[in-house]
Structure formats: structure tokens, C-alpha cells
Amino acid sequence: MQKQPEITEKTRQKFVEIFCELYSQKPIEKISVQEIANKSGYNRSTFYQYFTDIYELLDTVENDLLNDMKKEMANKELSMHTVQDTLYCLDKREHLLVLNALLGDYGSARFLKRLKNEITLDQLELNVPQNHSLTPYFIEFYLTTSLSLFRLWLQRQQDVSSGEFFKLVENLYSRGITPYFKE
16 A cells, blocks of 8 residues: 555655754764654664665755755756855755754754855856966855854854844955954
């Protein structure tokens, strides 16, 4: 008998949610299939109908997020984007649990690298010299700083509004931190 697609997706999503909750609290090596199954209310065999192991589940979570980001960027119908545009695509309620896990204390450097690779250089509006020996450093600074600030904002439970956060990042790049200090 064929399962109904909405039930199948609901079950899969439950495994993703429980995994993300656990991954935001501890390293992936400390997460077991049994723990995910117990917390989700399913048995281990149900988990294995969806994923071969924890690492395939992690890949699925990362791929789903990156695919959503790509779709959102494509919908913007802009030929050029800033890193902030990309981060803005990630700033959605449905991504919060996943982002807290992937960008949290136990998240992997591999995901950050994948995220940086998705933000292709030809899409970015960066005013950096082309074909200069220091250009890779400028780009790495820009991407790493933006992602680190976004990660901090998530860890601080979005203590300022999205608009304020993205304006802050833009101002930090254009004017630095000096305007924020009183003389």
C-alpha cells in the first residue's frame, strides 16, 4: 500500500526538525539514529526508510537549505546580488531551526564552505580590483565577515530586526565601525 505523500513529507520533516534541534545542542558524532527516532515518536526502521544514516540526513538538510536559497535568489530576478541579499533569502522563519543547527556551535566548517561556494563571485557586487593578487583575500574577508555576523545575529536570537541587521552590515562595510563610537 502506497503512503500518502503529505504523511511521508510530514514524517521526513519531523526527522529533520529533531535532528536540527539535537545538532544545535551537540556534535553530530553524539547524535544517534535511535535518539532521533525516540524523540520523533517513530522507530529506527522508519528513519531508515528516509535516510541511510545521520550523515545523509545532514546532507539532505544542507541541500534543502541551499536549494531554497538558490530558488529565492532566482526569484529576485536580479543579475547581481550582494552577500546581504543572499543572507536575506535565508532569513525566513522556516529556515531558523536549520540555520541555528548548521551555523551553531556544532555546525560544520564544510557547510560554511558550501554556502560560500553557492554565493558565486560573478553574482556579487563587490567593488574589489579584478585580477589583483589580493582580490581573493578581499572576497574571503567580505564573505567570511558577512557569514560570521549573520551567525552571531542568529545566536543572539535576532535581537535586532532584519532591516536593522542588514543596514548594520552594509554600514560596517561602507563606513567601518568608527561612526558607532562616541568621541
